[in-house]
Each structure stands twice: as structure tokens, then as C-alpha cells.
Amino acid sequence: MRSTYRAKIGGSRLELAMLLVAAISCVLVLTLNVSSERTQQGAETAGLNALLIMVLAAVAIFAAVATILSAYAGSRRSRNQRNNELQDLRRRLASSEALIRAEPQILVHWEQGRGLEIVAQSLSGIAGLPSSHQELLRFGMWLEQKSAADLKLALDALFAEGRAFNMILRTMAGGHLEADGRAAGSRAILRLRDVAGYKRDLGLILDHQKKIARDVRSSRALLNALPSPAWLRDGNGRLTWVNKAYVTAVEAASEAEVIAAQIELLESRQRRVIERKNKAGQVYEERLGLIAGGDQKAHKVVVIPLADASAGVAIDVAALEQAQTALDRQIAAYDRTLDRVTTAVAIFSADRRLTFHNEAYRTLWQLDEAWLKTGPQDGSILDRLREDGRVPDVANYREWKTRLLSCYADVKELEDLWHLKDGRVVHVAAERRPDGGVTYFYDDKTEALSLERRYVALSRVQGETLNNLKEGVAVFGTDGRLKLFNNAFAKIWRMSQRVLASTPHIDEFVGNAKVLFDDGHTWQKIVKAVTSFQVARSQLEGQMVRPDGSVIDYAATPLPDGGMLLTFADVTDAKAFERTLRERNEALVAADNLKNRFIGHVSYELRTPLTNIIGFSELLASPHMGDLSQKQREYLDHISQSSTSLLSIIDGILDLATIDAGTMELKLSMVSPRDVIDATILALRERAVSADLTIDVAVEDGAAPFEADEARVRQILYNLVANAIGFSRSGGLVKIECWRDEGDIVFAVEDNGIGIPPEQQARVFERFESRSQGSEHRGAGLGLSIVKSLVALHRGRVNLDSKPGIGTRVTVRLPVRPAGSQLLEQHEHERAPAYANNLDAS
Template sequence: MDTTERTGRRRLAREDLVLLLMAAVASVSVLAIAAFDTSIQLFGTIRLGWLLTVTVLTGAAVAMVMLIWRSWLQQRLRLWQRRDEVVELRRSLAAAEAIIKAEPQVLIFWQQGENMRVAAHTLTTVPGLPEDPQLLMRLGAWLEPESARDLKAKLDTLFTQGQPFNLLLRTGAGGDVEADGRVSGGRAILRFRDIAGYRKQVAEIISQHRQLARDIGLGRALYNALPHPVWIRGGSGQIEWVNKAYVRAVGAKSEVEVTDRQLELLETRQREELANVLVRGESFRKRMPLIIGGERRHHDIVVLPFGEASVACAIDVTAIQSAESELDRLVATFYRTLDRVSTAVAIFSRDQRLSFFNDAFAKLWQLDADWLSQRPMHGELLDRLRERSRIPEVVNYREWKTKVLAGYKTGSEPEEWWHIPDGRSVHVMAEERPDGGITYLYEDETERLALESRYNELIRVQRETLDHLAEGVAVFGTDGRLKLFNQAFERIWKLGRRMLQDEPHIDEIIRQCQILHDEPTEWGNIAQAATAFSDQRQHATGQMTRADQSVIDYAALPLPDGGTLVSFADVTVTKRYARALEERNEALIAADRLKSQFISHVSYELRTPLTSIIGFTELLESPRIGELNEKQREYLSAVSRSSETLLSTINDILDLANIDAGALELRLAPAKVVGLIEAAALGVKERMSRIHLALEVEVAEDVDELIADEARVRQILYNLLSNAIGFSDPGGLIRLSCVREGQMIAFTVTDQGAGIPHDQQRDVLGRFVSRSRGSKHRGAGLGLPIVKSLVELHGGTMSLVSEPGEGTSATVRFPEHGPRPGTEAVRSLSIA
């Protein structure tokens, strides 16, 4: 292209020179003509001017022609240059396309404002790679989901930030392809190439890694879904991974906490036993007790070694253990029960050996228990009984014995009577067992006839008993007819004996009874109970008030034989007494309520002036009023202490009144146990130092906080400590301890005082019961009652243990998580 340009330029220069020469010749010619004209003066001065004008115009025309010619030549030169450039570009494009298509690849690019364009698609050896360019960007259609997500994320970053990338991808058909993304000249370029050599191996390794990671993820997800703890140990013996159940079992917050702190589920002894088995390369399986969530439960520990690592699982088998233990207990109970029944029982196994017998069996046949314990054969047992004349006398014993023993093969369950030579009649029943053995029941029926005779006698006694009952009794059969009645039934409903002896139907009896009490609903209930055909027969009870103002209680009860027992009791007098007692009880309740209202009202009225007295006392004690002498300070101190004591008593009375009225509400919140104890101890510190008492506090390590009304718990502890101080001798010791008792937090205050006499222990928690004998303590007797009421309001309990001369221990127990919603507090007190 440079040679053509130089040739064109030389040609243009030559043409310019020719134009200049032509212009010069024209000018010279004009000037020559002008000079000639001048010399001959043919035309004069005017002719000379015209010639000059013609000369100038001619020169301008020549110059214009020269410029036009030059422009045309330049345009031709540019056309030649562009044609050469197009040829060169086509040659370069062909070379570039040949180079691009020489390598198997898919080349895609995006230019701003344009759609995707495929520059090359020569890659055909990758399974699953689409040939249609429109399908290439539908990544999810031909790539594995994970590869599609990775490529889409990288393309988004390439488009927005221009960040290049290189990925190894896997198609849905299992092929491997390399994706390379770049930005060049404002274009985003994506190239897919086949993978070969070590990169092919790397792709396979990555694919295997992803498969392993997916398998591991699925396995861990499965382990996390299990309710049993699972953990994996590495070659160093350290825990490397645990599932969620393990995290919950050890009380951790996360898997990371378990692995960082190496929180163990098994005890040291259990881990050592497990390690001794794993060191031999053997699997381990054993049932062990574990403490999980504060509860001891049985688990099957299964550990499988994998090289130096191991995986373990703790399967909760508490239910199975309980079921097995329960089954063993049931079997033992079953055998113990059989030992206590009067029916002789003998169980033979499928090999015809005696596997169980009860005491009744040994006594019935008068056999040695030691010999029976040796598990003799059934045939040997029959032989022994024959020797002692304990079986029926038969003509052919061998045939009879063979028939008896044939039941093990035929599965028959014979039922027969043995009439023994000693005069007894034994009912023998056989039942096949699921294991192929036979259970024999031997019932001595010798006294049955005597029992039948006694039964008839008992029937007569029953008749006499019914006739002397105060309640009216009528028994109806399954057909609804009267089968049995007594005299009280006749008397209550004024019925005729002859009519009743004819076994009338219950409908006829009801018509006769409606003369005294006509209430269809009640009689309908009785008739329904006596004549209904439902499988589950219902009881019918109620009370009738007859026209003569007598009150009759009735009850219809189904009998085992299908009959119905209907009883009527005249409770007129009892009802009157009950009504009188209810009225008296209501009067007592009203009086007690009035007393409580009076005490509450008086307490409110007393608290206002008492508050003023306390305020003025504190004002007098302040230095602003003036100096007081020792006697005055002593008097003011006594007034202040008495006022505070009286105010405390009034507040206790008001609290009790609010509790009785149900107006005292607890403000439940988490409260630190140590803070509660410190606050209560601070309140009695001055009183204890005054009489030189020591306070010993002990809080268990597993006790931290509880859900309760913090102010009320402080009041409870303060009252308990105050009570202990009041009954302690100077220089004594008071102990305050706090321990966990299951789901309860227990506070115990123990003093070394005189204790509580046994005759006062039942009334010590009564209101206004002052226990001042043998001590200097004086009070209104409200400290412990208010403690008991507040503890019960929290859903807790209170107990006292006291021995005269040895001191008293008061224990209050609070639910750790507060009272259960929707339930009333359990009110209980035990005194030992």
C-alpha cells in the first residue's frame, strides 16, 4: 500500500508541473502580444487595458482548472487506497477465521447494544454441548446445575465489573469443558474449549470432589436428621464433626463449639473401654447409660473404625430397655401371680419337659418341689402320679398315656375330668402355647356341690338382707320385668306386694309410681337404663322431689348378668340437715370475709398516721432539728423501731388480705439467686450484729437464677431470716443454703434456737399465732404465714423441720421456671 501511495503522489506532482508550464506559456503569450501591440501602437491605450484583463482572467481560469484537476486526482488516489485496505482487511479476516477455526472451540462475544454473537463453533467432541447457538446460553439445559450456577455468577461479574474468569464445567451428559471469559475492546468474550491432558485429570478430580462433597453433604444432612447423636473422630482421637443431636445432647450452641472445646458425650471410663476395642481394628457395640439433658438414659453405642478414624452413634434405647425390663417384670409377675392362685398350673415346653409349676400344683398332687424343679418329662410325671394313685383308674394305662401326650403333635386342647381314687374330682384343661408347649390347668372341683348348697342358703340370706335395708331395691331382668324387690321399695312408692310378685314390666311399675311423682324425664332415664340394648350400658342417677316434699335419690346400675339394679333412698331428713349446714357455712364465710375486710380497713387507716410518725421520728433524729441527748436518741430509736415493726405487721396484714382477695399479682422475671440472698442478708445485718449472730450462706454451683417476683422472694427470705434471728441465742449461727431439687430451687434457713414444741408445730403457720415462749422474740405471728402464702402463690411449697432444743429448719421451694400458666399454685405444707 505504501508503494501505490508514493506512485500516486509522483503522478500528481508531474501533472501539477504540466499545469504550471501551460499557465506560464499562456501568460508569456499574452504578454508578448501586449508588447507587440504597444510597440506598434495600433490600438492605443484602451486596447492595452483590455489585454491585461484578458490575461488575468485566463490565468484565473487556468488556476481553477488546475485545482479541479488536482481534487479529482486526490479523490482517485483515496479510492485506490480504500480498495487496497478492503483487500487487506479481507485477507486478514480470512486468516483470523482460519486461525480461530483451527482450534476446536466455541467463541461467543457481546458488543454493547447488540445481542450475543457466535464467532466460532468448531467444538463437537464434548458430550452434551449444544450445536444450536440459541441453546448455548440456556445454561441449565446442558450444564449440571452446579456448573450452570457457577458460570452464570461469573458471567454476571464479567458484564458488570469486567472481571475475567476461567472455569472447568461439566455438562449434563458427563462431558468436561473449559470456560474462559475476558473483556476486550468493549466486548465481552466467552470461549468454551475441550479439556485434555492434565486439565482433563483436574476436571475429573474436581468432578469427583464435587460428587464426594455432595455425598458428604447428603450424609451429614441425613445424620443431622437423626434424633441420635453421631460424631466422627480423626486419627488423632479428636472430634472432627458432630450432628445436631450431639450438639443438643452435650448442651452446646453449635458444632463449632463442640469441636473447639472437644465436648465429650461419653465418660472417660467409657471412652477408654471403647478405645481398647478400636485399637484392635474391631467395631464396638455396647449398651451404656448416658446423662443427657440432666436425665440418665440407656443408649446403644455403635462405633465403626475407618482406618485411623472412626464414626460413632448413640442410639437411645431407653424405651426398649424399659420394655425389656417391663417384659421381664411382667413374666416374673405372671409367675408370681400363678404361684398365688389356687388353680394348679403346669407349663410344659415343646420337648415335653416341665418348665413351670406353681405351689398349688405341688400341693394338689402332693409332689416334691425339688423333684419338680429338675424339669421331669411329662411322661415321667404321669408315671409318678400313677404310682401314687393320683390319676384316674383306666383299663389300659399305656394307651391313655399315649393319648395324653399326643397333644404335643396334634395341637389338640383336651378338656376332661379326672376322678381320682381318693374321691376328688379334678377338672383338667389344656391350652397350646405359641412355642409349641402346653399349659395345663388343674381345678379341684370336689367341693362344688357343697358350694351349690351353700349358694342356695346365701340366696335366702340375701333376701333377708334386702328386706331389712332402708333403701328401696328393685332388680329388673333383661326382659324388663321385675325379678327382685324388698319391703323398702314397696313402702317408698306405696305399691302392693301381690302386684310386685307377678313380675310386672318396668313400664307398669312406672305408671304406678307416677301417682306420687309425675316427671316423665326422670322415669324415662330409669326405663332407658333398664331396657336399653346398647353394648355399653349407662348408669342413671338423680334426685326426685315429690309432691309431698319428700326427696328421693335414685340410681340405676347395670348388673353383670344383663339385668339392672334400681335403688331408691329417702334422703328428706339428710337434705334438710345438709341445707342447714350449708346456711351455717355461708354465715361463717361471710363472718370471716367481714373480719378480713375489717382488718384490712383498719390496717390501711393505721398505716397513714404510722407513716407520719416514722417521718417525724426520722426528722427529729436528723441534725437539722438540733442536737439530742443520749436519752432522747434512745427514746426516738425505740419509737422508730416500734413504728417500723408495726408498719411491717400492717404491710403483712395487707399482703395477706390481698392474697385472700386474689388481688396480689406477681411480677415474674429472671432473678439471680445470689442477689436475692445478698439483699435479704443486708436487711437483717444490723439486727444480727446487735446480738452477735453469724450468717453462713451456701449456694450450690448448679443454681444460678429462677423465674419469680424478685421483691416477694426477698420478702420471703427476709421473713425467714428475721424469724430465725428472733429465736436464736446471742452468739449463735444461722445457715442459709440454696440447692436444686429436680425442677425446684430450694432455700433453707436453719437456726440453733430452742426449736418448736411438738404440740405447737401444727399451728405454727396459723395467722396471728405468736410463738414467743422460751425466747425474747415478740411478734404478731404473721411472718411465717405470709411466707407460706407468697411461696404458694409462686406455685411452690414450704416445709418445717424442728426438734425442741435443737433448732428449726424452714425450707421454701420455688419452680425454677416460674408457676405454670393456667394452673393454681399447689398449697402444701409438711412439718416433721
């Protein structure tokens, strides 16, 4: 480099000399030329000057050419030298880059007036080291806070003062780097390298030392903040550190005084016990009475043995004992309260064992009290309930059980409805306790859900009922506002559902309703009934006749809750129908009276000639009138039977007419059931014999005489037995039964005839209702009608039970003694002496 530089200097000097010669020559030539012109000398001098000028010009030209050639040669030499220098620089740059790449590192260059620039990056494999240049230069993003702060301070000192540094950095991911900073003039270089060997170990040791120092400072700060005395001892049992609470407890001035004087909080006897237990490797934990701050209080002393040392703390538990006592009392009261509630409660500890249950829990699940007192596991109780069939029937019991027990780990409350096999529905709620346990609440919702279903159904029924009523219904509350209404109410007063749903006041409703009915007096009474504050409110009824001709019946009824129920019924059509029905009823009553008078008159008019026919037929049949042929006698028999039947029909019609007119009076007397049955059989014996029927009679001993009209009772039995004979098959059986049933005498007539179809049974007691039902019997249809009327006249009841093809049974119940009658008491009084005489005679 020096030889090249010297060659450059020598060539430059030669060129400058040549240029100087040429310049001097030019100056001389110009000077001579000027001088020759000024002096105007002779031709010789002019020739000599011209020659001199030519020589000087030649010298100048030669010097210029020499200078140019020398400059060209120098330039060529300089270019060759620069090429050589460039190649040398390239070789040196390649060597430098090879040296830089030989070691994994990151080089950061800084120059004054410019920012940081990464000139080399070959380091990798460090945990937490970013790969991009931008992220690398943001040291606070990937270095630990302490390392980033230390590096920033070191870089500031390097850039400002040129102070070099070397330190170990730690990334957020736990990797370690060596940072080396050097300054060169106005430039600075930061080199980051991986630590290896002892440096790595040193970095780990430093990190560990910092962590230990931080932990010690934190622990001592925490212990100093404790209100409980704490201390550390060495292997010889001497105090090496105490917290502020210890200093206060022993009433010392400072920690140094306590350590220097070895002021003890524990007695020597207590310390010896603690020392023996610690030497055995055991933790000492006892409740002792210590004097702290001049007062003796109960403290829980805990001393932990360490390697050649021990650590202890004395916790003031006086307040804790008081709180525990109060808590125990509160828990006992709480348990007593839970035992009285109807909701089943079970409390489980953090280890899932039963710690409390009330009586409702045991009753609900029917579990053994002795077994529950053993504190079984929650899962064991579920398994037993499953065995007894008292848990829901689920497809996957294990999954269901796991979900239920997950409440021990989940803070979220659990609620579920258990539908048990026995039909009960139990609401289960599980709440996690602060101590990690769980409290279960089991509420039998069976009755509540049933009531709710019934209430909802009833509400729907009531709603549908109200909306389907023809009467308008409205309920006004104690504030005078409309609370409830139905569709008919809106229709009657021609108001929209929207207006009524806005709960208008009674005054607002009346204002709208006056358009249809403007009677201030009526509305004033209704408003007063709704808004009255009287305790005893009365009902209100009335009728409105609106200008459009419609008639509205209204009523106001007070409700128990203080409200008022208003009903409005549109009776316009009903009033019209009522007038029509009254007119028709009056016409029917008149026609019925006319019919009864006509039937009675005709019956009496027919009875006289019919009696004559019967009398003359009997007279002709007597022997006094002479002998009759067989044919004549048959004719007379037919005439007699037909006349008798017709007379019976006429008598029946007269009886019904008398009953309808209300003029029939019963002739009450003591009636023997046996006597009236015998009389009935005697009257119908020939008909039964001719029909080849058997009559079976059964009268209980308790069927004593009863009070009735004997003739009418015979008529009742006669019609029933005659009807049974008429509808019985040949060879059949007719049963007549009588017994006493409490205050009634019961007669039953049963046949095994053809029976009565169900659709005709409701009409058999109607008048003139007669059907042969396929038999030869054909009557006027008055027998059962007379039976029903006579039984009703006795305040009795009649019942018919018939099955086609099986037979018919008619039961008549007559009261033993009609209301207000004393004949039965007189009869029993008269029978008493006779009964006594019979006993004496026997």
C-alpha cells in the first residue's frame, strides 16, 4: 500500500513540473511578443524574438504532450492499483465474514445519528429468541423484564460514554444469552452469543440466586405483614430472624434487639418439647397459652423442622375459638331449623360423605337412620336408591350419576326434576359449599305440579267458559279499573278488545257505554257499587231497556277480594220467547182443562150405560132367566169380559183425571202387605191359570203393616201383576216380593217374559202407551201410567229394569208413614196390649 501511494505521489510531482514548464514557456512567449510590439525594434531583433518564441512554443508543446502522456500513464497505473486494492479488500471482507460466521452470534451496529442495525445474524436454537430483525431489536418483547432493563441501561451508557459491558441475559422462555458491548469512536457494536460451559452454569446459578433472593425477600415481607409472631432458629436453637409481630409481642424496640438479646416468646420448657419433636423430624403443632403484648392468650404454635434450622409461628386463636363456639351454636340452631322444614336437606363434605340430613330427607327416601349416621358416600346413597327404585329410570345410569356428582367440582348450581317410578316428581337442587362440599335440596313437587296442572286447566276452562258465555262478564278491581272481561261483554257494549284490554276506569267505561244507554241514575248506582268502600257491600240487580229495543239484565256482585263482578245479559230474545211461551202455556193449560173436563164428562156418561150392560148380561146369565145354549153363554161371557175391561179403562181414565185435577184424596189406613198381595192374586188367579203361569210370593217377616190407601195399593199391585201376566210366555213364572228397606216398604213384580227394548223403557209410564212386543196382550196403555201417578201420590218411587228376552222387574217403594201422619203410632200403641195378652195366653 505504501509503495503504491509513493508511486502516485512521484507521478503527480512530474506531471506538475511539466505543466509548470509549459506554463512558463507560454508566459515567456507572450511576454516577448508584447515586448516586440512595444519597442518596435528592428528586423534582426524581431527575427530573434520569433525564433525564441518558436523555441519556447516547442518547449511548451513538448511539456504539454509530456504532461498528457505522463497523466495517461499515471491514470493507467492508478486504475491498476485500484483494481488490486479492490481485490485485496474483497479478500479481506470475505475473511472477515468467514470469521464472523465461524461463531453463532448476532452483531448489532450503532452509529451516531443512525439507529440500531443488525449486520449479522447466525445465532439460533435459543429458547425465546425471535428470528426476524424487527422483533430482535425489541428487547422488551422477548427478554425478561429484569434482563431487558439491565440491557437498556448498559446500552445507554455505551452510546453516551463508550462504556463497554458484558452480561448474561435471560429470555422469557428461559434461554440464556451473553451480551457484549464495545465502542469504537462514534460507533458501537453489540454482540449476542450463546452461553456455553461455565458461563451457562454461571447464568443458571445467577438466576437461581436471584430467585432465592426474591423468594427470601417476599417471604420475609409476607411474614412481616402477618399479625402473628414468626421466627427462624439456627441449628443451635438461637433466633436468627423474627418478624415485626414477634418484636411487638415481646415488647422489644427492634429486631436487632431481639436477636442480640435472644428475647424469647416461648418458655424454656416449651422450647425443649419443640426441640425434641423437631429432632425426630416431626412438625410441632399445639395450642399454648402465651404472653403477647402483656396479655395471655391462646395461640396455636406451629414449628417446622428444616435442615439445620427451624421456622415457627404463633397464631392467635382466641378470637377463632370464640368464633368457632358461636359458629357451633349457629350450626346447631341451623340444623334444628332444617330438621323442622318439609324440604329434604342433605349436606355432604368435600370428601363426599354425608355430614347432615334432616328428618324429611330420611322420610322421603325411606333410608335407615342407623346407616345414614355412619356418613355414607354420596355415590353409595345413589346406588342404594337405585336398588330400591327411587331414582329416575335413565338409559345410562353411570353417565347420569357422574353428571350429578360433577357439582363437587363445578361452582355452577345443579337443578333437575326426578320423575320417579312411583309417580312422584322431586325437584333436586345441588349447591356447592365454600368448603368444597355440596348441599342437596329435595322438594316433592308431585302435589304442587298436580295443583298447577289443575289450576292451569281450570284457568283455561274458566277462560273458555267466560268467553263462550252469552252473558257479558266484567270484573273491576278495588281501584275501579277493569281487570277481566269476556267477549260477550265487549259485544254487548260494542267496545273493541284493545280499549277494554287497556284496563279503563269505571268512569271511562260508563262514558263510552252511555252512547247505547244514557240513564244517569242507573249508571250512578253501578259506579257507586264498584267504587264503594263500605265493608258490607250489597248486590245490585236491574234491567236496561236501550233505545234500540234491546233489553239488558245487569247484576253487580261484590267479590271477597274487594272487587266487583258485573254481569250483563242480553235478554231481548228471551223476553220475546217468554211472552210467546206464556201465551202458548196459557192456551195449553186451557186446552188441557178442557180435555180433562171432556174426558171426565164422557167417562161418566159412558159409565152409566156400561153398568147397565154389565147388569143385564149378568141377569141374562142367571138361572132365573132360563137355560141358555152354549153359544149364547159364550156370547154373554164375551160381553161381560169386554164390559168389565171397558169399565176398568174408564175407571182408570177417571182416576187419572181426578189426579190431574188434584182432587183425589188418599184414604189412609194401616195396610198389611200380605193382605194386599193375596187380594191381588185372588183377582188375577183365573188369568194366571189360563196363561199356565206360576205366581211365586215372597214376603219378609219385617214387612209389617204400613200407612197407605189400601184400595190404591191394591190397584197398583193389580196393574203390575196384570201387566206381568200379559207379557209372560206360557209356562212362565211371575214373582211378587215384599220387604222393608229402612223407612220404605218395597214391592217388586218380576216376570221372565219378552222384556222391553231400551229405547221404549222411558215411555212405558206415559199415558196410552201400549205395545204388544210380539205378545197377544194389548191394553189401553193406562196401567203403568196409573201406577206411576198413584205411587207419586203416596210420595213413593217406581223403577223399571227390563232386558229383552230375559224379562222385566218393576220395583215400587212406598213410605211406611207419610210425613205428619200419626196412624202408625196409634196402630203400634193398639197392638201392644194385644201382643201382651197373646204372651200371657201362650
